[in-house]
Amino acid sequence: xxxxxxxxxxxxxSALMATTVAxxxxxxxxxxxxxxxxxxxPGGFQGNFNPLAATGxxxxxxxxxEPLVTYDAKLEKVVGQLASSYEVSPDQLTYAxxxxxxxxxxxxxFTAKDAKFxxxxxxxxxxxxxxxARLSAVSSVEAKxxxxxxxxxxxxxxxxxxxxxxxxxxxxxxxxxxxxDQLAKNTWWSTAPIGTGPFKFSKYVTxxxxxxxxxxDYRGGQPALEKIINRYFANPAAAIAALRAGEIQFTYVDxxxxxxxxxxxxxxxxxxxxxxxxYLGFNHDSxxxxxxxxxxAVMYAINxxxxxxSLYGGAAEPANCAxxxxxxxxxxxxxxxxxxxxxxxxxxDAGWDEINGNxxxxxxxxxxxxxxxNVMAAVQAMLAQVGINVTPRAxxxxxxxxxxxxxxxxxxxxxxxxAGLQNGPDPGSINVGxxxxxxxxxxxxxxxxxxxxxxxxxDAALGETxxxxxxxxxxxxxxxxxxELPWGPLWVAKRYGVASARLKDFIWTPAPGGGPxxxxxxxxxxxx
Amino acid sequence: MLxxxxxxxxxxxxxxxxxxxxxxxxxxxxxxxxxxxxxxxxIPMSSSDLAELRATLGxxxxxxxxxxxxxxxxxxxxxxxxxxxxxxxxxxxVLSRVGPTVLLMGSAIAIAIVAGIATGVISAVRRNSVxxxxxxxxxxxxxxxxxxxxxxxxxxxxxxxxxxxxxxGMLTPGQEFSIADLLHHxxxxxxxxxxxxxxxxxxxxxxxxxxxxxxxxxxxxxxxxVFEFWVITKHALRNALLPVITLIGSTIGLAIxxxxxxxxxxxxxxxxxxxxxAVEGRDxxxxxxxxxxxxxxxxxxxxxxxxxxxxxxxxxxxx
Numbered sequence: 143x144x145x146x147x148x149x150x151x152x153x154x155x156s157a158l159m160a161t162t163v164a165x166x167x168x169x170x171x172x173x174x175x176x177x178x179x180x181x182x183x184p185g186g187f188q189g190n191f192n193p194l195a196a197t198g199x200x201x202x203x204x205x206x207x208e209p210l211v212t213y214d215a216k217l218e219k220v221v222g223q224l225a226s227s228y229e230v231s232p233d234q235l236t237y238a239x240x241x242x243x244x245x246x247x248x249x250x251x252f253t254a255k256d257a258k259f260x261x262x263x264x265x266x267x268x269x270x271x272x273x274x275a276r277l278s279a280v281s282s283v284e285a286k287x288x289x290x291x292x293x294x295x296x297x298x299x300x301x302x303x304x305x306x307x308x309x310x311x312x313x314x315x316x317x318x319x320x321x322x323d324q325l326a327k328n329t330w331w332s333t334a335p336i337g338t339g340p341f342k343f344s345k346y347v348t349x350x351x352x353x354x355x356x357x358x359d360y361r362g363g364q365p366a367l368e369k370i371i372n373r374y375f376a377n378p379a380a381a382i383a384a385l386r387a388g389e390i391q392f393t394y395v396d397x398x399x400x401x402x403x404x405x406x407x408x409x410x411x412x413x414x415x416x417x418x419x420x421y422l423g424f425n426h427d428s429x430x431x432x433x434x435x436x437x438x439a440v441m442y443a444i445n446x447x448x449x450x451x452s453l454y455g456g457a458a459e460p461a462n463c464a465x466x467x468x469x470x471x472x473x474x475x476x477x478x479x480x481x482x483x484x485x486x487x488x489x490x491d492a493g494w495d496e497i498n499g500n501x502x503x504x505x506x507x508x509x510x511x512x513x514x515x516n517v518m519a520a521v522q523a524m525l526a527q528v529g530i531n532v533t534p535r536a537x538x539x540x541x542x543x544x545x546x547x548x549x550x551x552x553x554x555x556x557x558x559x560x561a562g563l564q565n566g567p568d569p570g571s572i573n574v575g576x577x578x579x580x581x582x583x584x585x586x587x588x589x590x591x592x593x594x595x596x597x598x599x600x601d602a603a604l605g606e607t608x609x610x611x612x613x614x615x616x617x618x619x620x621x622x623x624x625x626e627l628p629w630g631p632l633w634v635a636k637r638y639g640v641a642s643a644r645l646k647d648f649i650w651t652p653a654p655g656g657g658p659x660x661x662x663x664x665x666x667x668x669x670x
Numbered sequence: 671m672l673x674x675x676x677x678x679x680x681x682x683x684x685x686x687x688x689x690x691x692x693x694x695x696x697x698x699x700x701x702x703x704x705x706x707x708x709x710x711x712x713i714p715m716s717s718s719d720l721a722e723l724r725a726t727l728g729x730x731x732x733x734x735x736x737x738x739x740x741x742x743x744x745x746x747x748x749x750x751x752x753x754x755x756x757x758x759x760x761x762x763x764v765l766s767r768v769g770p771t772v773l774l775m776g777s778a779i780a781i782a783i784v785a786g787i788a789t790g791v792i793s794a795v796r797r798n799s800v801x802x803x804x805x806x807x808x809x810x811x812x813x814x815x816x817x818x819x820x821x822x823x824x825x826x827x828x829x830x831x832x833x834x835x836x837x838x839g840m841l842t843p844g845q846e847f848s849i850a851d852l853l854h855h856x857x858x859x860x861x862x863x864x865x866x867x868x869x870x871x872x873x874x875x876x877x878x879x880x881x882x883x884x885x886x887x888x889x890x891x892x893x894x895x896v897f898e899f900w901v902i903t904k905h906a907l908r909n910a911l912l913p914v915i916t917l918i919g920s921t922i923g924l925a926i927x928x929x930x931x932x933x934x935x936x937x938x939x940x941x942x943x944x945x946x947x948a949v950e951g952r953d954x955x956x957x958x959x960x961x962x963x964x965x966x967x968x969x970x971x972x973x974x975x976x977x978x979x980x981x982x983x984x985x986x987x988x989x
Binding site: 270329332375542588 | 701704707756844937
């Protein structure tokens, strides 16, 4: 017992000394080191080092890897990264990329052979690549010479360039010896990866942080920072605590946590478009939504402006189809302004009492944040006022997916979903959620939308390779959605990051999946 | 005793096998699989990609085939690879988490024992004084505060508001390892984890001490003119400790439960954080691996405890 007491006293004493002594020499990291929660929030993918398996996390991956092309910082157009320019043949089947002179982090030159090697890996599902199906239109890849890459397609693809922004170039000389089916399991990704980006991989401390050091040979100039550290956090709240404590200089922040940074000159709030439309998905397998008047009633019954103002603090824009961007929203579509009386009348006309009456309607969601819980409660109360008795149910993502992606689903479990879907920067990304050909198991059209007119509009838009005409095609999609209401579109929310006011030339935007986009990490700096 | 130990170890192996079947079956009963966890519903992904991924991971095989495949690997000491982090073997991942959890829990238990016993004794000796009342208020608050509340309040106060302690992690990123840095990160989560246990030990200690202090032998010691300090520490404390020691043993389970939560709040890289993360991601191999390691630890500790009883108390025979 005495020994135990002595041991306990020793631990307590050491701990006490640590708290009093430590601050003297454990200060914040050096000024040339930027620490951030780069994988916090919806665009992050903590713990993933393999770009072929990445469904997110591109903000961080693109600090040390680079794609051939990327988005500009406003996510408006695709621009060159490792490709300086590209040409498309008149038949839209051949793309010729001219590559820049770049070096891998180990000093070897980056060539078109590496690009060919990477795209072939990304096309090969055996590598665990999540890009394989998206690259299925690629029939061949050739390295014409060290600086010229030719990609040939079997059919024109409007989404090829968007997909190529996600294909981070990988070094053939480092990976070619690893069999494709063993590549994902190789420790190279988290121990010694090499890219062409402005920072080089230094170390990974399991589930704590990843450290990168400056690539002094970077073709865009020597980076201003010495190190960049990506801290891992179990949730955004923990990252906010670290930000406020001065341990990190940047993180994603939920919109309802922004108040903590209001009028605080030590921080800069960065606002951006989430490019995710939130919607109420009517399960079209359920007979209760057959009559369009019932779907319209749901739209009129929900006071979206009130929810946006009171719950989102104004940080969202009402959506009347899948889009809110001017170029894809036609003029004169119905705005479904809040009108509960009209909603009641529509339900009466449709015979709602016979269709369903007061029976509970399940509203399933995978959003488990406090904000989403409040939104669900508001929607429930507003629909109850017009006579639709909704029962919200929030589950974790795997449970949600297992219910809604089931090829033979139990409709009673999700007569409605509250969900979101990426609607940009490539407007074609909503196709999978609305096209009749994408009903599970074929794809993630979880609302089982079967509307030939909508499918035709989506197919026409996807097949349009003329950039000038593409927006008009998506306006057609918007018109059909607005009239037929395959979903009840709600809003497109804004998303936020908060950076220390000491950060200079720091570019970040809450891109879906974290981007990638031109963030120019080589220019990021911290004021002394 | 050797025979007994071997028999117990064999039974232990059988129990681990049964545990693995149970966990495997229970995991498959939970909705969703690793691929379902992998899909962000906001990001479009094609079903053929997902089917291919399922096949790559062997999730399209019948369940008995999957289990036997896992078991065959496990018997060779290979617990497979994490699905969420396919480049990391499960065994290494799990073993790397044992140390941090033992450090956190051990420190918390040590703090709870020292602080709980000391405050319990003070409360009993200074019965009904201001110190006793204040400590009782602390104890009631401590016992009734769920770990999530004390963790978040502590984090806000000591890390965000006063900026005395780091808000999470085990070491300062980008700096060389040092014991001082480790302790600086450890003290807040360990203390917060210890709060409820300290309060509980304090209440028991106080009650037990009050009972002992009214015993005849304590009165006799005082009558003999023994210093009050020695009366308390030598005569009363030793006897009062017995029920408290039993309590300490039984509250270790409380510490394990609390540690899982504290590790999540403070991003402490221990078993709790690993398991929470694995369950959220339906990372079957990691859940199986970490459960087996914990199961094996419990079996070995139980065996050692039984053997220790026999060594300490000759009246107990094993075998």
